[in-house]
Amino acid sequence: MMKKLSLTYRLLKKIGFNYSEEEYGQVSIWQVIRKVLKTYKDAFLLKFVMNSWLLSPLLPRKIRPAVLKSIGCKVGKDVFVGDHVKIDSGHADLIVLEDHVHITGGCRLLCHQRDLSDYCVGDDSAKLGYKLAAIHLKKGCLIGMESMILPGVTVGEGAIVGAGSLVTKDIPDWTIATGRPAKVVKQIPIRER
Structure with missing residues (x-):
């Protein structure tokens, strides 16, 4: 039996927004407008402020955070x-950076991914x-260059993630x-006094 699509969903699809109800649930036009405006504001900040050569002396410790x-x-x-550094700006509220965290160049932090738990042959991945x-x-951890952090990950206090991980x-x-x-390759020793 074919499920009847909501008027809002049909309208959004007609103007080019392909929000499947399976992925996003019920979506209103107002939610889409708010999301688009926030996306534009965030994209401007991420593109033009995060890597501005004019602001470069202040970028890593003041402006980017x-x-x-x-x-x-x-x-x-x-x-x-x-x-x-690229973050999952649509889900930025899910990212916590405690004091003294160090994220080096080219890293990516992702808070969402496709749910493959029930994916089978013949299914449409889209x-x-x-x-x-x-x-x-957590406090004082360091993420090495070009590393990618996937959803649900906690990097512990003082931990170091090697480049490209x-x-x-x-x-x-x-x-x-x-x-x-x-994978953990070394336990950081306690300094003997």
């Missing part, structure tokens, strides 16, 4: 954000829903993890 905070991330004190989950970078699972406090997928 302030931009992330303004689009919805929870950002602590003395956070460092390198150049060309109609799969999304799995949303928070990213939590793909972090799919939590990284414990005070460890070094590297690889694709990232």
Whole structure:
């Protein structure tokens, strides 16, 4: 039996917004307008302010963390954000950066991905829903260049993620993890006095 589509859904589809109800549930025109306006504002900040050569002396420790905070991330004190860091701006509210977090250049933080848990042969991958989950970078952790953090990951206090890593699972406090997928390769020792 064919499910009857809502008037709003049909109108959105007609003007070019392809929001499947399986993915997004009931969507109103007002929600789409608000989302589009927020997306434009956030895109402007991310594109023209995050990597402005004019502001370069202030970017990593002042401006980039302030931009992330303004689009919805929870950002602590003395956070460092390198150049060309990309975040999941549509779900910025799911990103937590505690004090002294260091994210180096080219990293990507993603809070959503397709839900493949019930994906089978013959299914249409474009109609799969999304799995949303928070990213939590704890106090003093360091994310190496060009690393990617996937949804639901917590990087522990003082942990270091090696350059180019793909972090799919939590990284414990005070460890070094590297690889694709990232695995713990070393426990950081306690300094003897």
